[in-house]
Every structure is written in structure tokens, then in C-alpha cells.
Amino acid sequence: MDPRVAYFSMEIALDPALPTYSGGLGVLAGDTLLSAADLGLPMVGVTLLYRRGYFRQQLDSSGSQKELPEDWRPEDLLTPVDPQVTVEIEGRDVLVRAWRWQIQGIGGHIVPVYFLDTDLEQNPPWDRRLTDTLYGGDDRYRLCQEVVLGIGGVRLLAALGYSSIETFHMNEGHAALLSIALVEQRLAGKPLSAATRDDLDALRRRCIFTTHTPVPAGHDQFPRELAERVLGPARSAALERAGRFHDGLLNMTNLAIHASHYINGVGMRHGEISRGMFPNYPVRAITNGVHAVRWTSPPFAALFDRHIPEWRRDNLYLRYAVGIEHEEIAAAHAVAKAALIEEIREHSGVSLDPSVFTIGFARRATGYKRPELLLTDLERLRSIAMRVGPLQVVYSGKAHPLDSSGREAIRHVFQAAGCLAGSVPIVYVENYDLHRARFLTSGVDLWLNTPQRPQEASGTSGMKAALNGVPSLSILDGWWVEGHIEGVTGWSIGHDENGPGDPAAEAASLYEKLESVIVPMFYGRPDAFRAVMVSAIAFNGSFFNTQRMLRQYAQNAYGIEC
Numbered sequence: 001m002d003p004r005v006a007y008f009s010m011e012i013a014l015d016p017a018l019p020t021y022s023g024g025l026g027v028l029a030g031d032t033l034l035s036a037a038d039l040g041l042p043m044v045g046v047t048l049l050y051r052r053g054y055f056r057q058q059l060d061s062s063g064s065q066k067e068l069p070e071d072w073r074p075e076d077l078l079t080p081v082d083p084q085v086t087v088e089i090e091g092r093d094v095l096v097r098a099w100r101w102q103i104q105g106i107g108g109h110i111v112p113v114y115f116l117d118t119d120l121e122q123n124p125p126w127d128r129r130l131t132d133t134l135y136g137g138d139d140r141y142r143l144c145q146e147v148v149l150g151i152g153g154v155r156l157l158a159a160l161g162y163s164s165i166e167t168f169h170m171n172e173g174h175a176a177l178l179s180i181a182l183v184e185q186r187l188a189g190k191p192l193s194a195a196t197r198d199d200l201d202a203l204r205r206r207c208i209f210t211t212h213t214p215v216p217a218g219h220d221q222f223p224r225e226l227a228e229r230v231l232g233p234a235r236s237a238a239l240e241r242a243g244r245f246h247d248g249l250l251n252m253t254n255l256a257i258h259a260s261h262y263i264n265g266v267g268m269r270h271g272e273i274s275r276g277m278f279p280n281y282p283v284r285a286i287t288n289g290v291h292a293v294r295w296t297s298p299p300f301a302a303l304f305d306r307h308i309p310e311w312r313r314d315n316l317y318l319r320y321a322v323g324i325e326h327e328e329i330a331a332a333h334a335v336a337k338a339a340l341i342e343e344i345r346e347h348s349g350v351s352l353d354p355s356v357f358t359i360g361f362a363r364r365a366t367g368y369k370r371p372e373l374l375l376t377d378l379e380r381l382r383s384i385a386m387r388v389g390p391l392q393v394v395y396s397g398k399a400h401p402l403d404s405s406g407r408e409a410i411r412h413v414f415q416a417a418g419c420l421a422g423s424v425p426i427v428y429v430e431n432y433d434l435h436r437a438r439f440l441t442s443g444v445d446l447w448l449n450t451p452q453r454p455q456e457a458s459g460t461s462g463m464k465a466a467l468n469g470v471p472s473l474s475i476l477d478g479w480w481v482e483g484h485i486e487g488v489t490g491w492s493i494g495h496d497e498n499g500p501g502d503p504a505a506e507a508a509s510l511y512e513k514l515e516s517v518i519v520p521m522f523y524g525r526p527d528a529f530r531a532v533m534v535s536a537i538a539f540n541g542s543f544f545n546t547q548r549m550l551r552q553y554a555q556n557a558y559g560i561e562c
């Protein structure tokens, strides 16, 4: 079946051996394409190659982060494809080629993913480095990368002979320049200035856009002079005529929205917030998910295979986890927890205690995720561990090299770990990636999430935890607004209110829940705790998966039956 949907993403996390992602956006893209293969959806993925990866994180004894290149050999893992295309960047013709990875779905359907690469001898040295690092370099580097992704991607798909693509799905605004390439393609050699209203309507019928950023400052934008220099006079004049420059800036979210007939946020709350940000556009919402099979740990996969064997093909069957004996759930979790503890012992040399209540916090280290909220009052944490029951905490996460608040947050955790040594063991696992995420989200007893409202568009790591019977304790933001049933699927921090929360009140609520509800239940009423574990799987595992998500995209946005 020829692909009908092309999915463009700046990052895609497909396999632990391919370091072509930085965090949740890339993992979502990978999970989406894995589910497309399972569902037999006619889809193709497009991203950049990143020969030097994102980076490998090294932390010294004070938690200062050092970034090492994550060199890998595409030649060993991907298949080069023949056609090469050129894109004009700063007036130069830059040659682009691609490498293919094939995802085979559960029924044998194949979804190809193309990794675009400019490291060709014919290109000048600076252009050869364009597809080296993800989110590296300055504005100029980023915009040039977005030309390669958007314009290079459309041209490459055409050169590969994909002639039946009806829908171009932009996963976040980085791919928005594909709109220019599609108009140029339709004009077949006529200048962009000849584009009519019909051409723009035709473009909109072909594009859909998913936004992931609930704060205006998070949107990708470039100064007009830079856009003119990189894109050239014809394209920047066309953008100017279309009214795409605002306050001297080219905003990629704005460009993507304007080019699309279907626009969505990644959770119900995020949809509402996005409608407030873009009041003139019909912004819908499809809540994110995770690929259930990839994120279910081996002991839980074996358990589901025994009791609800259909779960791999149809994730809705996870609803029937309610019928699984609590003892079996507890036994599977003990195996996942032992595997995490062993992984940590091997890599960090720290031995955690399998009988101790273990809290997990892992995601990109950045200001709004607030890894330090749990560490607001160390005396209080120590006292909960002394009086109610012992605690240990596992942290992990990389900070973007230029994100000083993220780097500082990691040092803060190290400092607190020093203060709490001997009473609450805290370990920071280096170099968070797909592999570590599998261990962490399945092996802890509680998944903690403390974003500053309303900055978490969705969040997905709590969904991974839910599939493994690990309940969340989280701020009511992103997916947790929908996934949370108090005391049933997990617990909330604070209340569901509008506007940013008060950090002191949120920290107080966090300690209160741990002290009065969760830790006493874990140690004193283990069967009640296991009932929460089961409900996390049955309610949230069955719904917050990319199979359900992609069926919603197919029905609402792609117009494809599946």
C-alpha cells in the first residue's frame, strides 16, 4: 500500500541505537510511527540524521553536566537510498541524501522512515555539518536545518516516487517550511509570486499540524533578516505577501497553523490553552499516548500475554487487567524493580533496597519541570522517611547544553542528595535515554511529575509508568488532568485550578500526599496499593497509548479508515 500520510518531525526516537532524539517529542514521534506500522496505516516518516546525536551526558560529583558527542555509524544501522535532491540555502544549492529505517508492524506492515543527511563531499564544509546535531548551534543553523527537513523532505519523497501522499503531518512547527515546498511543487516551475488562492487552499487540504508548546516563548521563531538571507528573496517575499512576518519575526507555529486545515493540541487542557493563544483558528485536541508494547516491561508483557493475549494487537484489551490477581501484579512489579536496581548498580555503583518505597523522576532537565520541588523541604522529607516509612529516589534527565536553569536543577538535586545521605538515598542516573527510560518508568513504585502549570502540554512518561502498574503523583497539568482519578489511578498534587500554582502550596500538598496517603498505604495496606496499580493499567494503559491516538488522527485528521 503506497503511503498516504507523511509524518515530519525534527526528532524521532525509534531505537536505543539511534541517538536522534532529545526527549518527549521524539519519543512520541517514534511511538506514533511504531503504532502506524501495527495498525497498517500507510505512513512514511521524515527526520534528520544527526551524525553526532543529541549528546552523551556526563555528570561530575557536584552534578555539573558535560556533553560528549554521541558518535554513531549510520552505515551500520540504516540503508542509504539512491535519489539525492538539492535545496537552496543562503543562495547555495545544498545536496541532500537520505537513509532508511524500516519499522515492521505486528501484522507485517512496513512504515519507512527517512533520515536526511547533508554530509556529502559535494557540499562545502559548513553545509556538510548541517545534519550533525539536534538542537545544536545558533538560529542560523536551526533555520538551515529546518530548510533541509521541510523543503528537502518534500523533495526527497517526490524523488523516491511517493506520489500518493495526501496528508503532510507536521509534528511541531520545525517542519513548517514544507508548506513552501508543497506550493512550489504545485506551481511546477512557475514563480511563487504566481500562487493563487486556489494554490493556498490546495496546500491547506494537504497539511495538518500538531502543536506541543503551551507557552508563546517556546515557539520557534527567526528574525526577518535571517529568514531573508537563508530562504532567499522569492520565498521571503512570498511569506511577506502571505503576512507571515509578525513584529519582524517568522514564527514557525504561525506558519504551520496557517498552512493547515486541521490543527491540534496534545491533550484536552492543552487544546483549550492553544485556542486561547490562536483565537482565530479552530484548534482541536487529540491526547498523546505511548506505544504500549515498547513501554511495557518484560514481566508485565509476560503477564498480559498470559491473561489478555490480544493486548499487543489491540491495546484496549488492557482494560481487562482489572481481572488479574493482585499477587501476580505485585510479583511482576518486583521483577521490574529488581531489574532497575540491578541496572543502577551496574551503571552508578549504588545499591538501592528493593523493599524500600522508590520514587522516580526522569525527563528532560529544564526549569518548568521542577525536579527540585520534591526537595523544597529536606527536613520534612527526612521526617517522612523516619516516621512513616523509608524512601529512596531515582532521578534522571539531560539538560540542553544552553539551558542554565536545567543545568542548575541537576546540581540542586546533587546537593540535596548530599544533605540527605544516610536518611533518604537519592541517585541521579546519568544519560537518560530510551533504554534507561524503560527501566525507570517500570521499576519504581511511584512516578512523580511536578511541572509548572500550564507548561506541560501532555507529558508521556507517566503513561509509560501506568502500563507497568506504576501510579503517578503529579501536578494536574497535561495528560494527568484526564488520567487522574484520585486514589484510583494515582494522586494529584494540589488542585485543578487555572493559572500557575503557588510552589510553596504545591510542595506542601506533595509532602502531605506522601506522608498521609501514599507511603502509609504502601507499607500498611499493600493490597490497597496494588488495587491502584491495577487501575493505572486498566484505566490509563488501555487509553493513553499511540494506538488509540493514531486511530483518532486517522478518523479526525487523515480521513483514513483503520
Ligand SMILES: *Cc1c(COP(=O)(O)O)cnc(C)c1O
Pocket (backbone or CB within 6 Å): 022, 023, 024, 025, 027, 362, 363, 364, 432, 433, 434, 437, 458, 459, 460, 461, 462, 464
Ligand atoms: C518518555 C520520555 C521522555 C518524556 O518524558 P516526560 O515526562 O513526558 O517529559 C523524555 N525522554 C525520554 C528518554 C523518554 O523516554
